[in-house]
Amino acid sequence: AQSVAQPEDQVNVAEGNPLTVKCTYSVSGNPYLFWYVQYPNRGLQFLLKYITGDNLVKGSYGFEAEFNKSQTSFHLKKPSALVSDSALYFCAVRDIWKTSYDKVIFGPGTSLSVIP
Amino acid sequence: KAGVTQTPRYLIKTRGQQVTLSCSPISGHRSVSWYQQTPGQGLQFLFEYFSETQRNKGNFPGRFSGRQFSNSRSEMNVSTLELGDSALYLCASSSLAGVYNEQFFGPGTRLTVL
Numbered sequence: 001a002q003s004v005a006q007p008e009d010q011v012n013v014a015e016g017n018p019l020t021v022k023c024t025y026s027v028s029g030n031p032y033l034f035w036y037v038q039y040p041n042r043g044l045q046f047l048l049k050y051i052t053g054d055n056l057v058k059g060s061y062g063f064e065a066e067f068n069k070s071q072t073s074f075h076l077k078k079p080s081a082l083v084s085d086s087a088l089y090f091c092a093v094r095d096i097w098k099t100s101y102d103k104v105i106f107g108p109g110t111s112l113s114v115i116p
Numbered sequence: 117k118a119g120v121t122q123t124p125r126y127l128i129k130t131r132g133q134q135v136t137l138s139c140s141p142i143s144g145h146r147s148v149s150w151y152q153q154t155p156g157q158g159l160q161f162l163f164e165y166f167s168e169t170q171r172n173k174g175n176f177p178g179r180f181s182g183r184q185f186s187n188s189r190s191e192m193n194v195s196t197l198e199l200g201d202s203a204l205y206l207c208a209s210s211s212l213a214g215v216y217n218e219q220f221f222g223p224g225t226r227l228t229v230l
Contacts, residue, residue: 044208
């Protein structure tokens with residue numbers, strides 16, 4: 001079965017500095033990878049996904065993610081953090097099970113705090 | 117375009133009762149997925165409906181069921197509620213079938229089981 005890990009529960013970064021939120025995955029076959037963000041008291045919002053193609057994927061709100069097959073990682077990055085980026089970030093991977101069902105497995109989430 | 121709406125936003129039930137949650141997708145979206153979010157288990161996929169048919173399901177007991185209507189609105193039902201069912205239930209819609217497509221989430225329904 002596929003799995004996804006986010007090794008950091010909490011990431012703190014100063015406003016204006018680059019940010020990285022880490023994600024590693026375990027899949028059989030080619031991975032489908034995603035990043036979602038959850039702002040306080042709101043639902044999730046899609047940021048970006050990787051299915052195939054360029055290893056650097058650009059998404060919403062200036063975020064990008066780098067797919068690294070050899071390290072089985074899909075880290076989320078942004079060149080310059082904003083206070084408004086403070087939220088809970090989820091990495092996710094597509095899982096196919098019981099032959100015909102597929103679903104998305106989410107990581108435990110990383111809480112990002114951008115300090116003014 | 118209006119976003120995904122979920123009703124009610126908050127719900128309190130007691131053990132053994134049943135509950136029905138409702139989700140209205142973005143206009144034109146035919147795929148609706150349901151997720152459970154808890155502090156202990158995180159975000160877990162429940163099921164996906166597309167054009168009134170369940171096309172994907174997660175690993176949840178049969179007490180959790182759903183359906184989708186011809187207007188794409190979806191309901192999720194939980195029977196014989198347990199304390200562990202207390203969670204934020206999120207609904208997401210997509211224009212395409214398959215949970216690997218971009219999904220648009222609603223604000224969720226907070227269910228508390230006493």
